[in-house]
Amino acid sequence: xxxxxxxxxxxxxxxxxxxxxxxxxxxxxxxxxxxxxxxxxxxxxxxxxxxxxxxxxxxxxxxxxxxxxxxxxxxxxxxxxxxxxxxxxxxxxxxxxxxxxxxxxxxxxxxxxxxxxxxxxxxxxxxxxxxxxxxxxxxxxxxxxxxxxxxxxxxxxxxxxxxxxxxxxxxxxxxxxxxxxxxxxxxxxxxxxxxxxxxxxxxxxxxxxxxxxxxxxxxxxxxxxxxxxxx
Ligand SMILES: NC(=O)c1ccc[n+]([C@@H]2O[C@H](COP(=O)([O-])OP(=O)(O)OC[C@H]3O[C@@H](n4cnc5c(N)ncnc54)[C@H](OP(=O)(O)O)[C@@H]3O)[C@@H](O)[C@H]2O)c1
Numbered sequence: 001x002x003x004x005x006x007x008x009x010x011x012x013x014x015x016x017x018x019x020x021x022x023x024x025x026x027x028x029x030x031x032x033x034x035x036x037x038x039x040x041x042x043x044x045x046x047x048x049x050x051x052x053x054x055x056x057x058x059x060x061x062x063x064x065x066x067x068x069x070x071x072x073x074x075x076x077x078x079x080x081x082x083x084x085x086x087x088x089x090x091x092x093x094x095x096x097x098x099x100x101x102x103x104x105x106x107x108x109x110x111x112x113x114x115x116x117x118x119x120x121x122x123x124x125x126x127x128x129x130x131x132x133x134x135x136x137x138x139x140x141x142x143x144x145x146x147x148x149x150x151x152x153x154x155x156x157x158x159x160x161x162x163x164x165x166x167x168x169x170x171x172x173x174x175x176x177x178x179x180x181x182x183x184x185x186x187x188x189x190x191x192x193x194x195x196x197x198x199x200x201x202x203x204x205x206x207x208x209x210x211x212x213x214x215x216x217x218x219x220x221x222x223x224x225x226x227x228x229x230x231x
Contacts, residue, residue, distance in 0.1 A: 002052075004077050005211070006030045006069075008060050008119060009087025011038040013189035014136060017204040018084055018211075023051035025212060027082070030073055032058035034065075034087075060087045060115030061107070070122045079128040082211045085116035085161075086136040090154045090191050097152035105153050112157035117164045120179075129175045134210045135165045137181040137222070144230035162222055162231055169220030178219040182206050185224065 005022045009015040011033035023029045023046060031046065031053050033039030043055035056072055059065040073080065089111050091104055116135050127133070140148045141158025148155045162181050169179040186196040187203030206226050210216070221228050 001078065003027045003081040004030070004079065005082035005084065006032060006056075006073060006080055006123065007084040007086055008032050008058060008115070009034075010084075011035065011042040013191065014184055014187060014200060014203045014207070015084070015086035016042055017200045018086060018207055019053060020046055020049070020051065021201075021204060021208050022082065022211065023053050026052075028052045028054070028077070030054055030056045030076075032056045032069060034059035058119075060085075060119055061110040063118060066118055066122045070126070073123075074126055077126075079131075080123055080126045081128055081131050083120060083123055083127060083131070083133045084136065084207060084211060085119055085134065086207070087115055088112045088136065088191070090151055092153050093151045095152065097149075100153055108153045108157045109160065112154065113160035113164060116161055117168070120168050124172065127172070127175075127177055129177065131175075131177045132211050133168060133172070133177060133179040134207050135161055135179070135181045136207055137161045137165070137183060139183040139185075139224065139229070142183075142222070142229070142231060165222070166220045173219060178210075178216060180210050180219060181222045182210055183222070183224040183229065 005027045007019045010019045010031040019031045031043045039055045043053045046053040058069040138158040140155040165181040184203035185198045187198045188196040
């Protein structure tokens with residue numbers, strides 16, 4: 001069976017690059033995005049490169065959309081090899097947590113933290129034994145040296161995503177499904193800005209490695225640059 005992958009938030013940025021490189025490695029990739037026009041355009045561009053990419057609508061903050069994507073992908077393939085939880089938002093740079101609105105807080109937690117949990121729940125039965133889940137997190141979520149405060153709810157959402165990663169790793173361990181979180185570094189995307197230190201392919205490197213590396217056994221860990229880092 002051809003290996004398959006789902007990438008969330010894949011119409012641009014790191015998710016688009018992960019999609020491209022998985023397809024270049026002969027995966028059949030479900031490129032998902034919340035915006036139909038942007039998602040279809042991204043998938044069509046990759047197909048023009050000769051890649052096996054299909055667009056599926058998916059808003060990770062909407063349980064109806066998650067269930068629809070699960071049904072559609074389940075009807076198109078027998079098993080999912082790789083799930084990349086990449087979709088994310090950053091809307092509170094340089095803000096004070098006391099001034100954030102309820103909507104800003106709930107949206108960020110729903111997309112960045114609960115999105116990966118609900119998406120993994122929905123696709124757990126479709127994941128093949130020995131498959132991979134990669135949660136694209138952020139060093140902003142690390143609390144080992146004290147919490148980062150430059151974007152308070154973004155950082156809290158990534159701390160939560162990291163905790164969810166550990167729980168999912170435990171829950172899927174008996175099926176040898178590896179679940180790891182990764183910080184891509186500071187990457188030149190719409191989120192990271194043009195002043196970021198890494199190119200998009202550099203940011204996609206460790207997520208791709210976690211998704212595909214032969215012989216990887218670690219699960220429930222946090223990575224940057226292919227090395228385990230502290231939570
Ligand atoms: N760039 C960095 O420096 C950096 C650093 C650390 C971690 N990260 C993480 O890396 C991941 C990818 O970020 P990026 O830099 O590639 O950002 P990006 O270029 O802004 O892309 C984010 C993607 O997530 C999608 N998205 C947002 N909300 C969504 C939702 N509810 N449902 C589905 N898709 C949704 C966006 O879709 P739309 O186009 O529709 O908005 C877009 O496709 C994120 O999880 C981010 O936190 C990035």
